[in-house]
Amino acid sequence: MKAAILTGARSIEIKDIDEPQLTSGDIKIEVLSCGVCGSDIHMWQAGHGWSDSHEPFVMGHEFCGSVIDAGDSNFKKGDRVVFWANLYCGKCEICRQGLEHLCHEVNGKNYIGFVCNGGYAQYFVGKSRNAYKLPDSVSDVAAATIDPLMVAYHAVKRANIKLNDKVLITGSGIIGNFIAALAKKSGASLVAMTKISDKKIVRSRELGFVDAYFDANKDNLREDLINVSQGGFDIAFEAVGNSLALNTCIDDVKSGSRVVMIGNSLSEYVDFAMNKAVLHELSLLGSVSCTEKEFSDTINLISSGTIVPEDFVTDIVSLDKLQETMLRLTAVDDPILKAVIMPNRDF
Ligand SMILES: [Zn+2]
Numbered sequence: 001m002k003a004a005i006l007t008g009a010r011s012i013e014i015k016d017i018d019e020p021q022l023t024s025g026d027i028k029i030e031v032l033s034c035g036v037c038g039s040d041i042h043m044w045q046a047g048h049g050w051s052d053s054h055e056p057f058v059m060g061h062e063f064c065g066s067v068i069d070a071g072d073s074n075f076k077k078g079d080r081v082v083f084w085a086n087l088y089c090g091k092c093e094i095c096r097q098g099l100e101h102l103c104h105e106v107n108g109k110n111y112i113g114f115v116c117n118g119g120y121a122q123y124f125v126g127k128s129r130n131a132y133k134l135p136d137s138v139s140d141v142a143a144a145t146i147d148p149l150m151v152a153y154h155a156v157k158r159a160n161i162k163l164n165d166k167v168l169i170t171g172s173g174i175i176g177n178f179i180a181a182l183a184k185k186s187g188a189s190l191v192a193m194t195k196i197s198d199k200k201i202v203r204s205r206e207l208g209f210v211d212a213y214f215d216a217n218k219d220n221l222r223e224d225l226i227n228v229s230q231g232g233f234d235i236a237f238e239a240v241g242n243s244l245a246l247n248t249c250i251d252d253v254k255s256g257s258r259v260v261m262i263g264n265s266l267s268e269y270v271d272f273a274m275n276k277a278v279l280h281e282l283s284l285l286g287s288v289s290c291t292e293k294e295f296s297d298t299i300n301l302i303s304s305g306t307i308v309p310e311d312f313v314t315d316i317v318s319l320d321k322l323q324e325t326m327l328r329l330t331a332v333d334d335p336i337l338k339a340v341i342m343p344n345r346d347f
């Protein structure tokens with residue numbers, strides 16, 4: 001089968017490899033779509049995944065497909081399923097509390113497409129426990145956005161937004177834009193977003209969920225943000241993963257407010273204004289993935305029409321274009337917001 005292999009730093013090669021084989025508890029799918037994620041870009045830049053071996057492998061964790069071998073599961077051939085990438089154990093004390101996304105065995109890194117082969121290939125084999133049947137009302141393209149949408153959904157749940165709240169989002173990527181949409185649906189009266197380039201927010205402007213954009217590197221950014229929020233935001237979301245974005249959140253929320261941190265930092269430690277967080281009693285909340293229940297909720301957000309994720313997708317491309325798509329996603333002046341790969345189609 002055709003697969004996109006991460007062979008080194010900034011290098012993806014399309015190769016012909018053996019199709020994966022089923023073992024007990026597995027199903028096999030023909031991959032219909034796979035979303036390109038910011039975490040994929042980090043691995044592509046580093047040239048390796050999150051396993052200790054650093055072997056060349058197939059990334060891709062935001063995918064759906066059609067079942068071609070249901071194994072010993074209850075699925076049927078032809079069922080459309082989406083995979084939850086979280087390789088939780090289901091047995092530890094955290095899993096038993098319904099917090100599978102924080103499972104001891106996952107430990108923040110054990111995901112399909114991070115430590116083992118994922119969806120940038122024609123076929124995928126994985127545990128049926130991680131597969132969820134898709135309603136007909138969720139398209140293949142929409143299914144490839146369930147992963148970032150669940151991340152945004154979980155973060156918005158953590159933030160506990162109330163009617164009339166003023167919300168700041170640092171970062172204008174797909175997660176930031178999904179958060180903007182969900183914040184508006186939750187009753188936010190103002191959604192402000194920081195960005196690094198006007199080209200990157202072309203689709204975001206068309207979507208209309210953000211009321212005001214601000215240049216992340218502007219000198220008097222704080223003054224502008226305090227003005228627009230009339231004294232500070234009720235909630236801020238850090239969706240970049242760096243010191244500048246986190247400190248913008250800490251600087252511009254009201255005393256006693258929450259800052260939800262979703263960004264994946266490239267370095268283990270990030271400087272932030274600790275005294276401000278202490279003296280203004282800010283709650284700094286980490287947010288990762290989502291619970292197993294929230295994964296199903298996310299499918300429902302789409303099937304109910306609450307969110308139309310296809311509107312956020314700017315590019316649908318074939319597997320051969322993955323390397324080129326990575327280059328475009330890292331170019332500051334390219335208007336690409338979300339790309340979806342269709343590994344079994346040629347465009
Ligand atoms: Zn992702």
Ligand SMILES: [Zn+2]
Nearest residue numbers: 089092095103
């Ligand atoms: Zn567990």
